[in-house]
Amino acid sequence: MRQVWIEKFGRPEVLKLREAADPLPGPRQVRVRVEAVGVNFADIMGRLGIYPDLPPIPVVPGYEVAGKVDAVGAEIEPDWIGRDILALSRFGGYADTVCVPEAHLVTRPPDMSAPMGAALPVNYLTAWQILEVMGGLRAGQTVLVHSAGGGVGLATLQLAKRVGAQVIGTASTGKHDALKRFGLDVAIDPAREDFEKRVKELTRGRGVDLVLDAVGGNTRRKSYRSLSPTGRLAMFGLSAAAGGKRRGFLRLLTTTARVPWFHFHPLRLMNENRGVFGVNLAHLWEEIDRVNGWMDALIGCWKRGEIAPVIAASFPLDRAAEAHHFLQDRKNIGKVVLIP
Numbered sequence: 001m002r003q004v005w006i007e008k009f010g011r012p013e014v015l016k017l018r019e020a021a022d023p024l025p026g027p028r029q030v031r032v033r034v035e036a037v038g039v040n041f042a043d044i045m046g047r048l049g050i051y052p053d054l055p056p057i058p059v060v061p062g063y064e065v066a067g068k069v070d071a072v073g074a075e076i077e078p079d080w081i082g083r084d085i086l087a088l089s090r091f092g093g094y095a096d097t098v099c100v101p102e103a104h105l106v107t108r109p110p111d112m113s114a115p116m117g118a119a120l121p122v123n124y125l126t127a128w129q130i131l132e133v134m135g136g137l138r139a140g141q142t143v144l145v146h147s148a149g150g151g152v153g154l155a156t157l158q159l160a161k162r163v164g165a166q167v168i169g170t171a172s173t174g175k176h177d178a179l180k181r182f183g184l185d186v187a188i189d190p191a192r193e194d195f196e197k198r199v200k201e202l203t204r205g206r207g208v209d210l211v212l213d214a215v216g217g218n219t220r221r222k223s224y225r226s227l228s229p230t231g232r233l234a235m236f237g238l239s240a241a242a243g244g245k246r247r248g249f250l251r252l253l254t255t256t257a258r259v260p261w262f263h264f265h266p267l268r269l270m271n272e273n274r275g276v277f278g279v280n281l282a283h284l285w286e287e288i289d290r291v292n293g294w295m296d297a298l299i300g301c302w303k304r305g306e307i308a309p310v311i312a313a314s315f316p317l318d319r320a321a322e323a324h325h326f327l328q329d330r331k332n333i334g335k336v337v338l339i340p
């Protein structure tokens with residue numbers, strides 16, 4: 001099999017394709033011949049050496065794949081063999097073959113292509129957890145989503161529209177027309193205009209009901225101030241720390257220093273009637289049954305035509321470095337996938 005390894009931290013070119021013997025599934029695992037791999041911003045943070053969850057290098061990144069099962073472990077029913085699936089993988093996904101626990105498998109609906117299947121799990125589960133499980137987004141409410149043109153951003157847009165919410169999104173200017181065609185109500189380029197001021201103008205000073213902030217740094221403080229009374233801030237990433245393509249501890253330090261660690265004082269939260277919560281899907285492996293319930297709901301949304309991942313670009317597995325450049329150059333509108 002072929003795998004893409006992070007052997008050292010740094011520019012996208014540190015990603016190296018290596019060959020290895022085909023793995024054998026463990027007793028409760030299946031082996032998947034991978035047809036598409038989802039690329040996530042966490043993979044970039046991992047490559048830069050600033051992702052705390054990354055196992056020690058050398059490591060094969062990759063949280064999600066779609067493909068076909070071709071072998072099963074001793075304790076798994078053989079009728080999985082030959083099925084088209086999508087799966088969460090806890091690293092190891094940048095490969096043409098991967099073994100995953102049966103508990104992480106989902107049968108792919110017949111009309112869902114492998115790239116669509118690989119684009120769905122991480123982005124849509126994250127958006128579902130924030131909007132439906134923790135953020136309580138309802139019809140008539142307004143949500144502000146940063147990086148609205150990204151994988152999580154577009155998943156959020158579709159799931160928010162599904163419940164009848166208004167969506168304000170921040171994104172680079174070049175993405176605004178496309179995002180409006182996808183249903184975004186208002187687009188703001190945070191590099192050109194003060195999003196906090198604009199949100200206040202748009203909501204007549206009230207603020208929004210929910211903010212999705214995976215940018216961090218200075219943005220987080222402004223996101224909090226953009227909330228209405230009873231508004232909720234979801235914190236789920238720190239993409240501001242990935243400023244350059246090389247490893248840069250200075251940026252990580254300055255971005256981390258700008259995190260408003262002491263801003264969310266309990267008295268302040270009470271008096272302002274605001275909520276703040278955190279999300280890290282990768283820390284829910286022990287609650288996989290719960291996550292699978294969310295996945296069932298998402299497959300239902302797919303079957304009803306309420307969601308459909310947007311594929312921004314696909315790259316051959318051996319050109320994973322180009323995929324990382326593409327994301328870091330902010331060129332994506334939607335999900336980037338690798339094709340083995």
Ligand SMILES: NC(=O)c1ccc[n+]([C@@H]2O[C@H](COP(=O)([O-])OP(=O)(O)OC[C@H]3O[C@@H](n4cnc5c(N)ncnc54)[C@H](OP(=O)(O)O)[C@@H]3O)[C@@H](O)[C@H]2O)c1
Pocket residue numbers: 039040041042122123126147148149150151152153170171172175214215236237238239240241242243279280281282327328329330331332334335
């Ligand atoms: N906690 C969790 O469970 C979880 C799960 C999934 C994702 N996340 C986080 O959610 C965020 C979005 O993830 P994603 O995979 O959907 O990626 P993505 O949004 O597709 O990431 C790329 C986009 O992010 C924007 N961006 C913001 N800061 C950037 C920077 N420093 N460098 C390059 N691009 C930057 C750019 O769009 P614009 O130029 O248009 O702003 C870029 O096109 C990431 O921070 C990720 O770590 C967290």
